[in-house]
Amino acid sequence: MNYKQFKDKKISTLGLGCMRLPTVSEDRGAPIDEKKATEMIEYAYLNGINYFDTAYGYHGGESERLVGKVLKQFPRDTWYLASKMPGHMMTYKDGKLDFMGDMVGSKVESPRQIFEEQLEKCGVDYFDFYLLHNVCESSLDFYTNEELGVIDYLLEQKKAGRIKHLGFSSHGRAETIDKFLNTYDCFEFVMIQINYLDWVLQDAKSKYEVITKHGLPVLAMESCRGGSLVSLDPTAEVMLKKARPNDPIVHWAFRFLQSLPNMQVVLSGMSNMDQLIDNIALFSKNDPATEEEKALLMDVVHTMADLVPCTACRYCCDDCPQELDxxxxxxxxxxxxxxxxxxxxxxxxxxxxxxxxxxxxxxxxxxxxxxxxxxxxxxxxxxxxxxxxxxxx
Ligand code: SF4
Ligand code: SF4
Known part of the structure; x- marks a missing residue:
C-alpha cells in the first residue's frame, strides 16, 4: 500500500468508504451483511488501508456501528476513523432541529447530541477525521447558523482532543467551496466528488484547483461514480482497451486520481472482496495516468457527455411519494x-x-x-x- 503524509500521520492513498458495504439482499434498505462486511474491513486493515470513512446516515446509521466494532480489535493508533455531521439532511427553524426525509420528526436537540451518539456508536473517544457532510448551496445556512453554532461546537471538540482533524465534504459548486474556505480558516482538508467524468461534467477540475489554492489536500469520493466507471459504453471501452489492453476499465478511474498531485486519499465504496483485493493491489503500485492518457480520458468523456450524472447515493429516494427507485x-x-x-x-x-x-x-x-x-x-x-x-x- 502506498501512503502519503498528512501532518503527523501517514495515510494510505486508498481509503475504505463505508457507504456501500455488502448487504444481505439487493432490496432497498437491506441490512448490512455483517459477516462479509467484517471480513472486508479486516482484510482492508491487514493489507495496509488505515483510513476508514463512514457517516451518520450510511446504512441507516449501522455503518458507523459496524466499522467501529470491527476496528476496535486493532490498536487505536493504527487506524484513522472519519465520520460526518449530517447537516445536509437537517433543518433548523424557530430554534428547533429536525431531520429531513425518512428521519423527519426524530428526536434531536443539538449538534452535541449527534456527535456524542456517533462517538458512542463507533465505540471511540475521538474521531481522527471529522467532516461537515456535504457543504453546498442548500446546507450552507445550516452549517453557518450562528445560533446553532455547529462549527463552534466542533472546534471546541477539536480543542478537547475529540476531533483530531476537521474538514468537510462538498457536492457544491467551486465558487461555494471557495467562499466557504475564504470565510473559515479552520478546515484542514476537503472531500469532493472527483473522477475523470466529473472532472468535466461537474467541473471537479475547478473544485480541485480551488481547494489546492487554499493549501488543503483533496480527498476523493465517488472515485468510480457509484460503479458507473467500472464498465463503459462500447465506444469508450474500445478507446481505452486499445491504449492498455490488459487493464480493467476501472483502473483508469483510479490511475486518473493517482495522477493528481494534491490527492490525499481516494475513497472507494467497495462492496465485495474482489474489488477490495484488486484496488489494494493497484494502490500498492505507483502507476499514475500519464498526460497522454489523461487526454485520452477527456476524449472518452466527450463520448459519454450525455449521461445524467447520478452517483446512486440514494439521497432522493426517501421522500418520493411513489417510492420509485x-x-x-x-x-x-x-x-x-x-x-x-x-x-x-x-x-x-x-x-x-x-x-x-x-x-x-x-x-x-x-x-x-x-x-x-x-x-x-x-x-x-x-x-x-x-x-x-x-x-x-
Ligand atoms: S438522482 Fe438520487 S441517487 Fe442520483 S445523485 Fe441525485 S440524489 Fe443521488
Ligand atoms: S414522484 Fe417523481 S418528482 Fe416526486 S419524488 Fe418521486 S421521482 Fe421525484
Missing amino acids: IPKLISMYNEASNSPSFTMSFVLSAMTENELPSACISCGNCMQMCPQGIDIPDVMRKFADILDKQAAR
Whole structure:
C-alpha cells in the first residue's frame, strides 16, 4: 500500500468508504451483511488501508456501528476513523432541529447530541477525521447558523482532543467551496466528488484547483461514480482497451486520481472482496495516468457527455411519494438514451406499472435532496417518453 503524509500521520492513498458495504439482499434498505462486511474491513486493515470513512446516515446509521466494532480489535493508533455531521439532511427553524426525509420528526436537540451518539456508536473517544457532510448551496445556512453554532461546537471538540482533524465534504459548486474556505480558516482538508467524468461534467477540475489554492489536500469520493466507471459504453471501452489492453476499465478511474498531485486519499465504496483485493493491489503500485492518457480520458468523456450524472447515493429516494427507485431508473435512462443492451427489455418486463418512470407525479421532492442538481422529474418524463415510443413500435 502506498501512503502519503498528512501532518503527523501517514495515510494510505486508498481509503475504505463505508457507504456501500455488502448487504444481505439487493432490496432497498437491506441490512448490512455483517459477516462479509467484517471480513472486508479486516482484510482492508491487514493489507495496509488505515483510513476508514463512514457517516451518520450510511446504512441507516449501522455503518458507523459496524466499522467501529470491527476496528476496535486493532490498536487505536493504527487506524484513522472519519465520520460526518449530517447537516445536509437537517433543518433548523424557530430554534428547533429536525431531520429531513425518512428521519423527519426524530428526536434531536443539538449538534452535541449527534456527535456524542456517533462517538458512542463507533465505540471511540475521538474521531481522527471529522467532516461537515456535504457543504453546498442548500446546507450552507445550516452549517453557518450562528445560533446553532455547529462549527463552534466542533472546534471546541477539536480543542478537547475529540476531533483530531476537521474538514468537510462538498457536492457544491467551486465558487461555494471557495467562499466557504475564504470565510473559515479552520478546515484542514476537503472531500469532493472527483473522477475523470466529473472532472468535466461537474467541473471537479475547478473544485480541485480551488481547494489546492487554499493549501488543503483533496480527498476523493465517488472515485468510480457509484460503479458507473467500472464498465463503459462500447465506444469508450474500445478507446481505452486499445491504449492498455490488459487493464480493467476501472483502473483508469483510479490511475486518473493517482495522477493528481494534491490527492490525499481516494475513497472507494467497495462492496465485495474482489474489488477490495484488486484496488489494494493497484494502490500498492505507483502507476499514475500519464498526460497522454489523461487526454485520452477527456476524449472518452466527450463520448459519454450525455449521461445524467447520478452517483446512486440514494439521497432522493426517501421522500418520493411513489417510492420509485430513482437511481435505478436514471441508470436505465442513461442506458436507454445511449446504448441500450438487450437485457434492458427483461428488466423492464419484470417491473410493475408503479415502478416505471411514468409513475412519477413530478412533485419535485427528490430534486431538493439531489447533490448532483439533477432535474429528476424531467429525466422521468424523458424516460417515460422513450418507453412510450418503444411500446408504440
Ligand atoms: S418528482 Fe417523481 S421521482 Fe421525484 S419524488 Fe416526486 S414522484 Fe418521486
Ligand atoms: S438522482 Fe441525485 S440524489 Fe438520487 S441517487 Fe442520483 S445523485 Fe443521488
